[in-house]
Amino acid sequence: MGTVVEYTPDQTMTKMKDFTNAALQAVTSEMVTETASKLVKMVEFADDVIQPETLELLKVLPDVSKSLEHALLEVKKLEENGTLNTLFQMVSMIQSMKSALTGPMVSDMMEKAVKGVEIADEMLQKGSLDLVAGMVTAFQEAKNERQEKEPMSLFQLIRSLSAKETREGMSLLLTFVQKLPKQIL
Template structure:
């Protein structure tokens, strides 16, 4: 549908008159408030129109699902209080970082390296299976003697006939000698 130039002129004049009436009906305070909002809007548009913001907005559709999941997880952390705990831990680490001297950091790093070396050495010597076996053996022994009286001296002497008991005691005595020497 084509608009004739007479209709267009009439429409433009009507719009112009409408704007003039609206302007005349406004107080100075209303004009000031509208002007402030217009300036704030232009500044916001200018901030959004920055190249880095535009690039970020272009990436948004590709990462929206991941971002949504991340925000859900952050909300859960906040609801359980874990987010506040993480913030407190981060603040504590930051405070420790600021208060530590290079000597302190070196000392901590040396101790951490020594701990890793010790853990590696113990692992290579079979400490994990040994510790697992010790825990299982201790648990079984505690369960076995839970409601029983301690062995008498005669019962202890008789148990020395068992080669496993002798081997275990021999290892224990050897360990205790070495442990006492430091």
């Protein structure tokens, strides 16, 4: 073990002066310039950190860190099971498709979309929704009525033709079948 040497105040002051002189002689101008540059950078960084928006961000950071940690874990799962790679491939494909679209292609698609909207509007104006709803209701009622029954015999079918409702329905259906080719061909 070392021995402890006690100095008088004058001796301590002399030792301090000698140490300070030795340190000052060892310092080069490059060291002073570099130290000053680092000091300026530290002050600029401290000034950036002291900005109100940075301080607000630092206050919110603990609350956000849990959410961020959860999000990163989810992204890691997506990456591990290949979903993230698939998403990137889909984005790449969509970008390729988007860049391949030409003006005439977009115009053609818009024209078809407008025609579709016009047809839908015409169908609505002609009461197609009510007609379709009625057809669905009639079908459901017929299905419920025929449930767990044997099919009609030929005689029963012929006899059902004598009912006015049956003849009206069949007449409507036959007229529809006759008119259909003129409209679609």
